[in-house]
Amino acid sequence: MHLPENASEYDAGVVNGGLRDDELEWFRRQRRDLEAERGGDSHDAEDLVGRHAVNVVPARWWQRDLSLPFDEEAFSVTSLSRDDVTAEARRCRESGNWLPLLVVSFAWGWGSRGFGPTRLSWVMRGGWRSPRLGRDEIERRLGAAIDVLDREGAPSAYDLLLTGGRIPALGPAFFTKFLYFASRSQEVRCPAPILDARLASAMRCFWTRRSDEPYAVGGRPARWLWQGPRWSTYRYRVYRAFLGRAAAQLSEAGERWTPDLVELLLFRGGPCEVN
Incomplete structure (x- = not known):
């Protein structure tokens, strides 16, 4: 799940830069909330997604x-x-x-x-x-x-x-x-991975949160990058790379994450909720 070779500086900066600390915490909290809904025990990623x-x-x-x-x-x-x-x-x-x-x-x-x-x-x-x-x-x-x-x-x-x-x-x-x-x-x-308007909106939030970074200068506004409903194949590849990078980063703490678990939690509520 790699970035396209012709990835823009803005897209590469967001994906390669990874999740910020508050975003990592948001994802982990969302996972705990989902596990609580499933009975309170710890669940593996496949079980959380499959159910x-x-x-x-x-x-x-x-x-x-x-x-x-x-x-x-x-x-x-x-x-x-x-x-x-x-x-x-x-x-x-x-x-x-x-x-x-x-x-x-x-x-x-x-x-x-x-x-x-x-x-x-x-x-x-x-x-x-x-x-x-x-x-x-x-x-x-x-x-x-x-x-x-x-x-x-x-x-x-x-x-x-x-x-x-x-x-x-x-x-x-x-x-x-x-x-x-x-x-x-x-x-x-x-x-x-699934890509629909709700998930594209979540991506737009991630890109907007980084719009002041040096790599974003001169790039197209996030609202245009993720405007649907017919996202380009290039945009789908960027999205796929983002989910893979996020899952790998979240897994570094020892708990296994998958791209579709990241997708599921984003669908439930996106990063614009991060304070």
């Missing part, structure tokens, strides 16, 4: 022609964890069919409220300025992205879904969730 769950209404996401872990008559709210979605990713890897993971990761990303099912229908069937690709073509493009993910890594897979292999109405906020869970199903993990 992170959202509420969904399964019937809202049921698809007639797909084999999904959702019941068409289940209208009660139920919990869907990262481990649950990863299990679906493993089933998709075994079958070679990736549409079910797209649906389940979409459901996990939206939760029980909002117009998520409608947005998914735009992806699957077209609508609201989105052309209809057809399920076979969507499946082909998802499969191609997984092939690139496995062979070349997350940034290349991101670039494919952003550009030449783009699926209309499926932007980075949701295709990174798809890639993330697919990457969790690999035997050898190649981190493909």
Whole structure:
């Protein structure tokens, strides 16, 4: 999870400079709070991440022609964890069919409220300025992205879904969730972190907090660097490098951290909360 070779001085300065003491303390406090919610005992990073769950209404996401872990008559709210979605990713890897993971990761990303099912229908069937690709073509493009993910890594897979292999109405906020869970199903993990508006806002806070540093002079304002919703492949690589650097720095005290634990804690509440 390295910086791009052409990283700007501003981006390199933030990533290589690492977290400040108050930020390190913020992350550790957030981890303790999360562990307290899980019963008060110390948990390893994978357990904390894997048990992170959202509420969904399964019937809202049921698809007639797909084999999904959702019941068409289940209208009660139920919990869907990262481990649950990863299990679906493993089933998709075994079958070679990736549409079910797209649906389940979409459901996990939206939760029980909002117009998520409608947005998914735009992806699957077209609508609201989105052309209809057809399920076979969507499946082909998802499969191609997984092939690139496995062979070349997350940034290349991101670039494919952003550009030449783009699926209309499926932007980075949701295709990174798809890639993330697919990457969790690999035997050898190649981190493909989630990047959405909330996480980009957290990054903007880190960059803004360092805007007076010498390396930031002459650089573009942080609000522009992290403006979405279609972050460039370069920006995704910078983000990925930041998470990797933060996880490594936090692990120096002896407690294991992973990039997706850093991502999870940032999603719960970002560095702008640091006093």
